[in-house]
Amino acid sequence: MSTDQPDDEEPVVVAVREETVVVVAPQGADVLDPEPVGVEGADVGPAGVAAEAVPPPVPALPLPPTPAGPTPAASPGPTPSPSPRPSPTAPVPPPPPPDPAARAAAAALAVPGVAGLYGGAFGEIATHLPGRRVAGVRTRSTPDGSRIDVHVVARLGGDLRELASVVHQRVHDTVGGQVHVVVADLVP
Secondary structure: OOOOOOOOOOEEEEEEOOEEEEEEOOOOOOOOOOOOOOOOOOOEOHHHOEOOOOOOOOOOOOOOOOOOOOOOOOOOOOOOOOOOOOOOOOOOOOOOOOOHHHHHHHHHHOOOOEEEEOOOOOOOOEEEEOOEEEEOEEEEEEOOEEEEEEEEEEEOOOOHHHHHHHHHHHHHHHOOOEEEEEEEEEEO
């Protein structure tokens, strides 16, 4: 590209508002006009025409026809959408049975004298279920069957051996398997 004028087929590069526009001059056109015609402050392209970065027009969306009658007043709240009603003949599936860890936790918390379940200093004593965890109850599968460890927080003032025995019996009656009860903490 020469410094005076470009060749007939050589493109002219014009910077327009932080964008780069490539304009190819038509054959025989005077690319560098001494007195450009255009908008003040705009970059000038070939033949003195102001080069503007104009976005393409956005096509207008057709509006739906409006009714000829009076417009109904807007309701104060959202209108509820009609929900499909279940078929009266469709069977309702039974709820899934609770997990053994959740049943063991409920049985242990129902014993008088149990203040709560102890999940460990770092939350390591827990059973992980889909979307949640049961702190204080650890379930394991062993070759002999299932093993459940229940770590309870007891209220101060009762016999801890008797409390552990009652928790053991309730959890065993509810879930079955091997049950190990640990009194991990005391609260007033």
